[in-house]
Amino acid sequence: MSHTLEYDGLSVRYGRGGSAHQAVDDVSLVVRPGTVHGLVGESGSGKSTLAAATVGLVRATSGAIRLDGTEVTRGTAGRRARRRIQLIFQDPHSALDPRMSIGTSIAEAMRASGRRRSRVERRQRVRELLELVDIEPDRYREPPAGFSGGQRQRITIARALAAEPDVIIADEITSALDVSVQGVVLNLLRELQSELNLTMLLISHNLAVVRYVCHTVTVLRHGRVVETGDTERTLSDPQDPYTKALLDAVPVLGERPDWGSVA
Amino acid sequence: MRYKPWHALRSPRAVSGLAGVLLLVFMMVFAPHLWADAASAANVAERLQRPSGSHPLGTDQLGRDLLARVLVATRLSLLLTLGSTAIAVCGGVVLGMVATVVPRVLRRGLTALLEILMSFPWLLLTLFFTVIWGASAKGALLAVGFAGIPTVARLTYTMSSSVAGRDFVRAARIVGVGPLGILGRHVLPNIRPVLVVNAAAVASVTLLSFTGLSFLGLGVQAPDYDWGRLLAEGVGKIYVNPVAALGPGVAVLVTALILNTLGALASEAAGRTPRIAGKAAPRLRAARIPASADEPVVEVEDLRVSFPDGSGGLVERVAGVSFTIRPGETVGIVGASGSGKSVTAMAIAGLLGPAAHVRATTLRFQDIDMSGEPDAAARRKLGLGLSVVFQDPLTSLNPVLTIGRQLTEVSEVHGDLGRRDARRRAQWALSLVGIPLPARRARQYPHQLSGGMRQRVMIGMGLMGTPALLIADEPTTALDVTVQQNVLRVLHQARERTGSAILFISHDIALVSGFCDRVLVMKDGLIVEELDARQLDRARHPYTRALIACVPHMTTDRTRPLPVIADFDGSEDAEEIHA
Numbered sequence: 001m002s003h004t005l006e007y008d009g010l011s012v013r014y015g016r017g018g019s020a021h022q023a024v025d026d027v028s029l030v031v032r033p034g035t036v037h038g039l040v041g042e043s044g045s046g047k048s049t050l051a052a053a054t055v056g057l058v059r060a061t062s063g064a065i066r067l068d069g070t071e072v073t074r075g076t077a078g079r080r081a082r083r084r085i086q087l088i089f090q091d092p093h094s095a096l097d098p099r100m101s102i103g104t105s106i107a108e109a110m111r112a113s114g115r116r117r118s119r120v121e122r123r124q125r126v127r128e129l130l131e132l133v134d135i136e137p138d139r140y141r142e143p144p145a146g147f148s149g150g151q152r153q154r155i156t157i158a159r160a161l162a163a164e165p166d167v168i169i170a171d172e173i174t175s176a177l178d179v180s181v182q183g184v185v186l187n188l189l190r191e192l193q194s195e196l197n198l199t200m201l202l203i204s205h206n207l208a209v210v211r212y213v214c215h216t217v218t219v220l221r222h223g224r225v226v227e228t229g230d231t232e233r234t235l236s237d238p239q240d241p242y243t244k245a246l247l248d249a250v251p252v253l254g255e256r257p258d259w260g261s262v263a
Numbered sequence: 264m265r266y267k268p269w270h271a272l273r274s275p276r277a278v279s280g281l282a283g284v285l286l287l288v289f290m291m292v293f294a295p296h297l298w299a300d301a302a303s304a305a306n307v308a309e310r311l312q313r314p315s316g317s318h319p320l321g322t323d324q325l326g327r328d329l330l331a332r333v334l335v336a337t338r339l340s341l342l343l344t345l346g347s348t349a350i351a352v353c354g355g356v357v358l359g360m361v362a363t364v365v366p367r368v369l370r371r372g373l374t375a376l377l378e379i380l381m382s383f384p385w386l387l388l389t390l391f392f393t394v395i396w397g398a399s400a401k402g403a404l405l406a407v408g409f410a411g412i413p414t415v416a417r418l419t420y421t422m423s424s425s426v427a428g429r430d431f432v433r434a435a436r437i438v439g440v441g442p443l444g445i446l447g448r449h450v451l452p453n454i455r456p457v458l459v460v461n462a463a464a465v466a467s468v469t470l471l472s473f474t475g476l477s478f479l480g481l482g483v484q485a486p487d488y489d490w491g492r493l494l495a496e497g498v499g500k501i502y503v504n505p506v507a508a509l510g511p512g513v514a515v516l517v518t519a520l521i522l523n524t525l526g527a528l529a530s531e532a533a534g535r536t537p538r539i540a541g542k543a544a545p546r547l548r549a550a551r552i553p554a555s556a557d558e559p560v561v562e563v564e565d566l567r568v569s570f571p572d573g574s575g576g577l578v579e580r581v582a583g584v585s586f587t588i589r590p591g592e593t594v595g596i597v598g599a600s601g602s603g604k605s606v607t608a609m610a611i612a613g614l615l616g617p618a619a620h621v622r623a624t625t626l627r628f629q630d631i632d633m634s635g636e637p638d639a640a641a642r643r644k645l646g647l648g649l650s651v652v653f654q655d656p657l658t659s660l661n662p663v664l665t666i667g668r669q670l671t672e673v674s675e676v677h678g679d680l681g682r683r684d685a686r687r688r689a690q691w692a693l694s695l696v697g698i699p700l701p702a703r704r705a706r707q708y709p710h711q712l713s714g715g716m717r718q719r720v721m722i723g724m725g726l727m728g729t730p731a732l733l734i735a736d737e738p739t740t741a742l743d744v745t746v747q748q749n750v751l752r753v754l755h756q757a758r759e760r761t762g763s764a765i766l767f768i769s770h771d772i773a774l775v776s777g778f779c780d781r782v783l784v785m786k787d788g789l790i791v792e793e794l795d796a797r798q799l800d801r802a803r804h805p806y807t808r809a810l811i812a813c814v815p816h817m818t819t820d821r822t823r824p825l826p827v828i829a830d831f832d833g834s835e836d837a838e839e840i841h842a
Contacts, residue, residue: 042743043714055437083439095430099452105431108448112438149600156434163438178599178770183813183825190824205743212815212825235817249744250817253773254799257748 002033003068003166003199005054005085010063012049012223023049025223026063031167036193036200038214038231040207040246046223047203051171054201055087067166083112086165090172092152096144102155103140106130112163129158133188150181154188161192169201174209186213207250211235219243280528283521290337298331313504320510323496332493333510340489341518343404343473343482348466350408355415356458360450362416363423364442374420380413388413389472393481400489403482407472411465418461422454456529463526467519474515490515559587560731560764561611564625568606570618577620580606582788590731593758593765595775595796597810598785599828604768607785608734611766612651613637629731646676650725652718652754654737659721660709666693666720667705673727685727692723695760696753715746719753730763737769751778772799772810784810 012024024046031037039047052058054065054072056079065072070081086109089095096105103126110122117125127137133154135147144152153173160168170189174182190213193200204210210217211231218228219242227240238244251257306326314321320329362373380388392406423446426432432449440448476482477491478498485492490511497508568581581603588594596604609615610626613633626634628649631641653659661669670689674680680688686705693701696719709717718738725733735754739747755778758765769775775782776796784792784807792804802808812826819825 042745057433057436083437085437087434087437089430089434091430095434097431097435097449097453099455100431100448108435108440109438111440159434179772179814180599180770180810180828183815183827186815187824187827207744208815208817208819211817212819212821232821245745247817249748251747251771251773251777252816253811253814254776254797256777257751 002197003084004033004066005031005167005199005201006064006066007050008064008066010050010053010065011061012046012053012058013061023223024053024060027220027223027225028063029218029225029228031199031201032216033199034197035215036198036202036213038210038217039201039203039220040205040210040217041220042205042246044222045220047220048171049223050220051087051169051201051203054082054169055085056082083114083163084166086112086160086163086168088153088156088160088168088170088173091176092149092156093144093176095156096152096159098144101141101143102130102135102147105144106140106155106159106162109159109162112165115164125162129162130155132161132192133158148181149177150184153177153181153185157185157188157192161196167199167201169203171203172205173202175204175206182209189213207235207246219246276524277528280521280524283517283524287337287341287518287521290334291341292338294334294337298328298335301328301331302335303327311500311503314506320506321504323507324500329493329497329507329510332488333490333514336489336493336511337514337518339400339483339487340470340473340491340514343400343407343489344466344470344518346404347408347411347469347473348462350405351411351415351465351469352458352462354409354412355417356419356451358412358416359419359421360423360446362420363427363450364446374417377413377417377420381417385410385414386472386475389476390481393476398481398484400483400487403473403476407469407476410472411469415461415465419454419458422457423450426450426453456532460526460530463522463529467522467526470515470519470522474511558629559589560592560629561586561588561766562625562627563587563607563611564623566607566610566621566623566626568603568610568615568622569620580788581610584785584788584790586783586790586793588732588764588766591758591762591764592781593767593779595767595769595779595782596785597769597772597775597782599770601787602785603788604785605736608651608736608766608768611732612649612734613645614651646673647728648731650728650730650733652721652725652733652735652738654740660717662709665706665708666712670705670720670724670727673724688727689723692726693720695726695757696720696723697749697756698723713746714742715750718742718746718750722750722753722757725763726757726761730761732764732766733757734766735768738767739774740769747774754778771814772807773814773816 007027007029010024010027011022014021014023027046027050029037039050041047049058053060056073060073067081067084070077072078072082072085096102103123106126106129107122110117110125123140126140130137130140135151135154135158144155147155174185177185186209192198202210202214214231216229217231217234219226219234219240221242227234227238227243234243235247238247304327306322309318309322309326310324312318312322318328318330320333322328323332358373358377362370362377365373388410389406392409393402396402396405427445427450432445435445435449473482473489474491474494477489478495480495483489483492493511494508497511501508564585566581566584567579569577569579572578584603584607586594596607598604606615610621611628611633615621621634623634626632628645631637631644637645667686667689670692671682671685674685674688675682689705690701693704698704698716698719704712709720712720738754739750742750754765757763767775767779772782776799779796782794782796782799783790784794784804786806792802792807794802794807799811802811806828809826809828813828815825
């Protein structure tokens, strides 16, 4: 069950006239079936806008987004195709409805799968999903307030999986988490990806995270593609000066950057 | 830390509120049955009597008992109030929520209409509607109810819009939940607490306006009567029997008070306001020691900080921490969120606020005892000698003041510098933190600067005095990596030029190790290990080793799962739960 997500000359512009801002500028890239593609860039690089355009939260100005060849930005067929793409959000504290039990939140996402399930089946599926992300299934009745940030992020992953998506877009899913919890979520993501053969677009500003999880990578800057290719090769031998600058800025344990001396 | 509703019910306010509600309900249901005869039986012989044993409030011009009439009027007065409140709240909520989900053009039209309606005085609207529906009880019910809709609608719209922008609503939209589903399942439950509180306030205003309308003769018409009409009749005879007007007045007042108490109770339950039990823990004052040149800048011994936990108890967030910072030293504190690292730093800066209970054998910045309230001289010294850079520069800079104004404030308030000297120093500080064209930037507002620039301004603000200590609490967490590098460089250079010590707080051990001389590792309110930053590989404590190992870096083995903290000690449940 593998699917291809393809961006073809996608552009998104916010506003009109003089104050217009070109957030995404002619971006083309392909997420191959069963692989994780990383999207790296700093704030304002357009990576989150790209994600929002994919799931229909923002309208594309021009270009196309295709899932298995179906244009997802237009028409009824597009809307149906779009349901098969799920987004995991950055902030686990605002991604879950505080007044809804986590089980209900997950069950709500099941309607995107288009499958009709009885109450019992739904509950069964919620428990399976919670188990999959290492949350005690018996806690499905609890509201999100009782869970830590890392646990909540795992619940949002379960919710995304409940929709039985063809493609998952993970938008900075570990940047709101403590580094000590980040590893748990990353491990889970990698495990689920290889087990379920998921196709995934992972958006992050953290190069080490992208390097650890992704097969291929695209570096964005000011809405444009700077460099794209195999992760290992791109990050060990960057061709573009911006990619190099990004790599140099990553803090390394016990290594003091050269700050130069002041006169 | 679960909220227990019955706790709230034990407060004196809750008891009186509930008693009041019972009283009102009783009057509404039974008063007409019990006193209807006394209230309607005319006895011309006893007309216009003053208060007496048989008629506590006196009688009206037909000789009817006024107390009975006030009590019987409870039903009509309250029914009208509740009816109008229901119209105002239901109409307002529906209109406000619909405005959230309709297309943009319609939404603009609706909100514009609401704003126009709100700009009319409320009484004017009521009178306008009364003209439409006529001067009757039913007319007044509709008029007061409809006049209340715009206010409730506006409030609902504002609250729903903020809920509708949150990620969980977007998630629901992505899975295909329709607008009605989103309103019913996600928006309404989240705005309900505020609405309940507001409904109580609307109800008491409604009661007053009914009384007003009936008083003016526009509301309830004879032979029916509510408190407003009784008040109007009483006022007419105020020189004969002043108590006749007081009776219905007191009834209105008491009812309004009960409604307000209900509102306050509802907001208490919704806000889950924690009550601080007992007195603040006693603060041990350390003896003042005169400062000398190589005296530590900060000395902390057995620092403990507790906060109220929301159900009356206290929870200790820092559980006995001791360390010193020498002049010019850079010390890092690393730990997961909830480990108490920020609380420790804020205790040193004296910024914890009244809710915190701080105890320490020693808590000193230079020669100032920070465990108590500093006096004026100490505050002045703190203003110049200690500065703090927070995580989010957008919320820690004042959005309505120029950068320059905010910088010069420090020296003008604490440093007795003239305005011109202060301005010159501000430009010096801005150029020191690497801001190009400092004179121009000083005239700009925070929103005109990028995140990295704002953080530099914060650091520059810290340099306006003669800082002995700069506390940087996650100063680069909100920034991009390349910007982070620049900000750290600026911080480093500022230290070299001013000789200030730096207390650097972060959850990223790689970042801290590259910046600091010494690293303190905190976990659950305790310092578990103290290390030389260049010798992190010699870390002994399993938690430190876990912190180092669990972060992916550019040479991590991609074929193996990342080690996690749980592999080293206990479980992930040790992580702070954000309630």
